[in-house]
Amino acid sequence: MADVRSEEQKKIDEWLPITSSRSAKWWYSTFHNVTAMVGAGVLSLPSAMAQLGWGPGVMVLVLSWIITLYTLWQMVEMHEMVPGKRFDRYHELGQHAFGEKLGLWIVVPQQVIVEVGVDIVYMVTGGRSLQKVHDLVCKPGDGCKEIKLSYIIMIFASVHFVLSHLPNFDSISGVSLAAAVMSLSYSTIGWAASASKGVQPDVNYGRTDETDLGVVFNFFTTLGDVAFAYAGHNVVLEIQATIPSTPEKPSKGPMWRGVVVAYIVVAVCYFLVALVGYLVFGKDVEDNILISLQKPTWLIIMANLFVVVHVIGSYQIYAMPVFDMLETLLVKRLKFKPTWYLRFITRNIYVAFTMFFAIAFPFFGGLLGFFGGFAFAPTTYFLPCIMWLAIYKPRRFSLSWIINWICIILGVLLMILAPIGALRSIIIKAKGYAFFS
Template sequence: MVSDSPPPQPKGVPANDEWKEDNDSSGPPREAKWWYSTFHTVTAMVGAGVLSLPYAMAYLGWGPGTLVMVLSWCVTLNTMWQMIELHECVPGVRFDRYYDLGRHAFGERLGPWIVLPQQLIVQVGCDIVYMVTGGKCLKKFMELACTNCTPIRQSYWICTFGAIHFFLSQLPNFNSVSAVSFAAAIMSLSYSTIAWAGSLSRGRIPNVSYAYKKTSAADSMFRIFNALGQISFAYAGHAVVLEIQATIPSTPEKPSKVPMWKGALGSYFVNAICYFPVALVGYWAFGNEVDDNVLVTLEKPSWLIAAANLMVVIHVIGSYQVYAMPVFDMLETTAVKRLNLSPGLALRLVLRSAFVAFTLLVGVTFPFFGDLLGFFGGFGFAPTAYFLPSIIWLKIKKPKRCSISWCINWACIVIGVFIMVASTIGGVRNILADSSTYQFYS
């Protein structure tokens, strides 16, 4: 049950019921249709993390692995609905950014410090992982497509992938990357289908084992923790959902939450038909011998796997931009307001190129796909997707204690905090362990 009293007006916002003009030059362009939200959210959510789900299942097992995946799907769908509802929870105001909503919920001073670091971890972390993913899949594609070619270092392929983004990062806003995002969404559905259909067609490997991987007790525990983070990484769209909704026009008669929720349901349907078949069929086919990227384990037919790797490259090109756009906006706004720099092409070129260079450097230095998924999945994605929306909902809507809404939100908070702590510890430990035997920039 929700309190009948109106929510407090955010500081600095006029107390009236007049809606801002949708195409106010100070805000984002509001011209998107509901299907824009579908493929933007699909691009943001159904990423390369889907390819590691069978690997996560190998550490969790059939029962716990399936339970965690179903629970994650339900919890994050609920929290996404909450964020969509909260986008216009104050009459006449649209919270176009996650930290704007956080500032309203927790106050002008505390709000940005609670929300902004977590959102940046998700956005920057995703772009680092996508740098690694894009480079690795480019390398795999070339190895399969040209068997007689001279092998090239993995770090060079990551740099090649990164070079693409020095150009694409100059596109001005979300609407300008719609075509790239649409192509990325199609690619994610395509390579996910290839992953599970190829595994099903190949059948189970000889002597397949579904027993837990044989490692030391300590290593096994940390790998299980990391697997939780890999699953939470797969539910990543919340970090940019408000920015996506901000591109949809809204009036009192037709609020943006209606088309945005329609788009979110569409994206979660695509999410389900990608995630569950890949995770369950991939684990069924390879058991605990599956790699942290199921396409690596699935080597034949070579032409199909080469095509799937190329699809992953196209997809993460779009995903990188979807996560980078809010960061670009924040960097440029800060530079203009705090440093009094002039907005324009020169500022965009310098700041955006610097961001691409940073994510490229980190990706080349630490190209541990599965470990990065676990670390960022726990440290950033669990808060923004699992429990921070629930905390904000309790803070703003104030449901009655022990009501269904109150109980569901507290359950989401407990589950999310556990995943965050466990998978962050597991991810850090595994990165350190794998770094000790890795030859950097090889």
């Protein structure tokens, strides 16, 4: 199929971050996907297991892994389903499935909520981990002054004011590789240090709430927490866009190989941390498994430093599609010239925006369960299935049709139940929330 783009359109596409480079190797997709998936939230999975209990906990972990791997496969397959065309962005696939305008309205708001929300949470997470390192290395009793979280978030953000000017996914591959290694490292510290501690003598696997209603609401909240551990679908088409493709060798081959390796790493990290952490500490496990471990101090410092490096890479992975959206809007719609200073101003404003929100709402992670419920569940669990049904139109009651409808029903239930649980959690914890704390 001939390239029908004008010279000007080609120049713009060569400038935009998603379409500027097509030279990525299959293993780039592995560490980009690991970096996007294995967030610092993996350290809270033992706590999620404590809310769910052994049976439901294992079932939710395994089901989430299987369903999200299936929907990720669908997206990889749909990337080049029209000969000679690539759906380089999630919303482009949405527009093909639902129509030009409706596709934009369905996909873009949800994708933006996920990506900007995750970036704000990573600002807070990076700041908190740095603060933890400072407090462990330099104790107040030794004459050290306490540093406010706001200032530490600014220090963390200063890294992004530099890294955000790397033009595209290929240029951040080194940062992403370091982040993927770090996520594997702190996950290993989480489960290995727990295992070496051994099952605690007074371990209890009973209920975490006294009331039946509390147990039910905690279950809803935790469903959301586990589900949100799989947010990588929001950047998968953009990652695949960087892999070279020809009719003889389409990009879906190397991309899928990278995804499978990434998902094996995800399974190792998630299942070991969740199951070993819960086995050792039972229902008394802290929200963050590193807090339950407490000692040795040097290991906790190292794990927190690994978290900092990881969220630096993750922030960039989720920011890149946002940069692409902003720059596309400015250059294609508002007719700005594609210059380095336009990129410089746009990206600095975005980093400053996420930094300000992180400082103003250091409890944003608690709110993300509520807002994210409306966006994480669709983009990850059932939007790919709806697109598959709309585009491929499998025969009614065929295996493909049944599997997709099961995923859609489970995804919609998740979208409804997770925010209900999160809203109760917000109301209970609201007294402890403080702006600019």
